[in-house]
Amino acid sequence: MGRLRERGPRRPRSRRHHLSSLATPLQPDQQPGRWDGHVAVYELVFEPLTNTLAREAIEALQVGPGMRLLDVGAGAGGAALMAAGLGATVTAVDASPSMARRIEERATSEGVPVAARPMDGAALKFPNGSFDAALSVFGIILFPDPAGALREIGRVLVPGGRVAIVTWTEPHRYELVGRLLAAISTAGTPSPPPAVPPAQLRFREAAEFRALFDRAGFEVERITRSEKALRAPSARWLADRLEFAPGIGDMLAGQGERLPAVRRRFVEDLERDQGMGEIALGAIAFIGLAAAGSATR
Numbered sequence: 001m002g003r004l005r006e007r008g009p010r011r012p013r014s015r016r017h018h019l020s021s022l023a024t025p026l027q028p029d030q031q032p033g034r035w036d037g038h039v040a041v042y043e044l045v046f047e048p049l050t051n052t053l054a055r056e057a058i059e060a061l062q063v064g065p066g067m068r069l070l071d072v073g074a075g076a077g078g079a080a081l082m083a084a085g086l087g088a089t090v091t092a093v094d095a096s097p098s099m100a101r102r103i104e105e106r107a108t109s110e111g112v113p114v115a116a117r118p119m120d121g122a123a124l125k126f127p128n129g130s131f132d133a134a135l136s137v138f139g140i141i142l143f144p145d146p147a148g149a150l151r152e153i154g155r156v157l158v159p160g161g162r163v164a165i166v167t168w169t170e171p172h173r174y175e176l177v178g179r180l181l182a183a184i185s186t187a188g189t190p191s192p193p194p195a196v197p198p199a200q201l202r203f204r205e206a207a208e209f210r211a212l213f214d215r216a217g218f219e220v221e222r223i224t225r226s227e228k229a230l231r232a233p234s235a236r237w238l239a240d241r242l243e244f245a246p247g248i249g250d251m252l253a254g255q256g257e258r259l260p261a262v263r264r265r266f267v268e269d270l271e272r273d274q275g276m277g278e279i280a281l282g283a284i285a286f287i288g289l290a291a292a293g294s295a296t297r
């Protein structure tokens with residue numbers, strides 16, 4: 001403290017000012033309220049892809065009748081509904097009120113037992129040991145403190161309860177963004193790469209992903225690499241529905257009056273490579289399966 005004072009004029013005007021200027025602002029996808037405006041398009045365009053990975057996570061957890069399962073950052077409810085269809089009693093948590101409402105609607109219309117709760121996944125309002133297993137598909141990996149959120153999951157699991165976490169890897173092979181950036185670079189206004197990489201890429205290396213479980217007191221059973229594809233009826237159909245999440249929505253909005261040209265270019269390139277009919281864009285994820293150790297409580 002004394003040494004800081006000695007620096008006199010170079011000291012920031014106030015400590016509060018100093019700290020706030022260091023804080024990393026939350027990215028659009030990290031702000032649950034921003035997801036409220038993307039529920040229907042997310043469910044239509046992107047959930048079919050995340051469901052293919054959720055299915056693997058559900059299999060890894062051996063979800064079945066009688067299991068009490070928690071889904072954190074559940075989105076529109078794809079994984080939760082699938083697990084409930086297998087006989088589990090599912091609690092789905094999402095901090096976007098509109099997402100939570102949509103889960104409720106779908107569970108009612110499908111007649112499956114899912115309790116949807118609008119709630120911060122980093123501060124679960126459940127007693128210790130409430131669940132047999134948990135999953136989070138591209139959920140806690142977005143949170144400002146993913147290890148804290150995973151510890152919180154460990155707290156509400158029974159001792160030895162297992163969790164499956166899904167995260168992106170090999171972003172250079174995430175074809176949707178690759179093609180979008182290519183279309184922007186030829187028909188739009190490219191922006192410099194962000195100073196901080198997207199939050200959802202923090203665990204793209206297996207070692208970092210493993211360390212997340214370690215920090216939260218879980219014992220990793222296995223990390224599986226899974227290659228999937230985002231499928232759409234046509235390039236045009238997808239180009240008209242690219243705003244399925246806050247981050248990609250902001251990126252496109254930033255193109256201003258060049259946006260129609262960017263969409264056109266995206267479609268032309270994709271039709272040239274994959275034709276006028278159904279298209280498939282590759283994406284690769286890790287599924288981490290781990291058991292709650294004694295350190296999680």
Ligand SMILES: C[S@@+](CC[C@H](N)C(=O)[O-])C[C@H]1O[C@@H](n2cnc3c(N)ncnc32)[C@H](O)[C@@H]1O
Pocket residue numbers: 029030031032033035046047050051054072073074075076077078079093094095096099119120121122136137138139142143
């Ligand atoms: C990429 S979506 C994933 C949705 C779903 N799990 C899936 O795989 O399709 C991320 C979700 O996390 C939710 N989310 C973000 N921060 C959250 C938080 N702190 N607590 C609970 N949910 C959060 C968002 O509202 C959004 O629905």
